Amino acid sequence: MFGAGIDTSSITTEWALSELIRNPACMLKAQREIDQAVGFDRAVNEDDLSNLGYVRAIAKETLRLHPPVPLLVPHESTQECMINGFRVPARTRATVNVWSIGRDPRWWERPEVFDPDRFAARSAIDVKGQHFEPLPFGSGRRMCPGMGLGLAMVELSLARLIQGFEWTLAPGLQELDMEEEFGVTLQRRVPLRALAIPRMKAELYGGIC
Ligand code: HEM
Numbered sequence: 001m002f003g004a005g006i007d008t009s010s011i012t013t014e015w016a017l018s019e020l021i022r023n024p025a026c027m028l029k030a031q032r033e034i035d036q037a038v039g040f041d042r043a044v045n046e047d048d049l050s051n052l053g054y055v056r057a058i059a060k061e062t063l064r065l066h067p068p069v070p071l072l073v074p075h076e077s078t079q080e081c082m083i084n085g086f087r088v089p090a091r092t093r094a095t096v097n098v099w100s101i102g103r104d105p106r107w108w109e110r111p112e113v114f115d116p117d118r119f120a121a122r123s124a125i126d127v128k129g130q131h132f133e134p135l136p137f138g139s140g141r142r143m144c145p146g147m148g149l150g151l152a153m154v155e156l157s158l159a160r161l162i163q164g165f166e167w168t169l170a171p172g173l174q175e176l177d178m179e180e181e182f183g184v185t186l187q188r189r190v191p192l193r194a195l196a197i198p199r200m201k202a203e204l205y206g207g208i209c
Contacts, residue, residue, distance in 0.1 A: 001146075004144070004146065005149065007068070008068040008069060008150060009153045009154050011066075011186065012063060012066070012150075013153075013154050013158055015062050015065070015188065016158050017158070017167065017192060018188065018192050019114045020058065020167065021176060023114055026058065026116060027167065030055050030058060033053070033055060034052060034159055034163045035163075037051040038163065041201070042204070043160060043200075043204055044156070044159045044163050046156055048159070049156065049159070052159055055155055055158060056119075056155055057117065057119040058158065059151060060116070060127045060134070061114060061118065062154075063127050064108075065114060066186060067098045067099055067102060067134075067135075067136040067186065068185050068186055069098075069138075070097065070182070071097055071098070072095070072096045072135070073138075074093050074094070074095055075093070075094045075095075075096070077094070078090065096135065096138070098134075098136060101132070101133065101134070101135060102133070102136075104133075108133065127151075128147060137150070163199075164199065164204070165196035166196070167194050167195070167196055167197075168195045169194060169195065170193035176192070177189065177190045
């Protein structure tokens with residue numbers, strides 16, 4: 001539970017912030033949305049998330065491009081069955097490459113481009129296992145049981161980071177290395193190094209800034 005819940009959410013948040021630093025127009029749009037919905041006198045909280053459609057779209061677009069569990073977990077048939085005319089023997093192991101599905105040009109226009117608006121505009125497609133184009137949580141009976149918590153954690157921590165700070169590349173960096181480190185979970189090869197400048201009142205940071 002801890003392994004499946006903590007790593008996945010923090011990896012997604014780190015990728016989302018990396019994409020936003022590389023795409024300042026998206027960062028600005030998210031900041032404006034939060035400023036309008038929440039203002040500058042308090043920190044964004046969970047109740048605000050329903051008013052933050054763009055921030056939620058950022059989380060989904062990040063999960064499309066950087067699914068933290070890129071091959072899901074292995075699934076195995078318990079008994080022989082037929083799927084689309086193919087005989088699948090018992091004990092067949094299936095691996096689903098959701099990383100590749102999320103970048104397939106047959107389903108996604110300009111798949112390599114980070115564009116949260118595709119989820120804001122095409123809200124018919126969601127990441128919750130009902131549509132097969134993005135499957136970051138898997139689908140069906142063995143899909144992630146922590147999906148609701150995972151999404152809320154990513155959306156809320158991301159919203160706080162966007163609201164609380166102006167983000168730029170760390171001094172000395174010209175561009176972000178977006179290489180992935182392949183494994184059971186898909187992390188950044190190089191951890192994100194960025195400069196965070198507070199943009200809210202000092203008391204909202206609990207004495208940290
Ligand atoms: C962004 C956050 C998360 C992502 C992307 C994610 C993704 C996944 C994926 C892809 C699977 C495998 C599904 C399959 O093979 O069909 C999985 C399984 C699982 N996840 Fe998550 N997860 C996240 C957060 C969480 C959280 C917060 C918890 C618990 C607090 C959690 C608990 C689990 C457990 C227990 C399983 C194994 C379920 C089983 O084998 O039946 N996950 N998750």
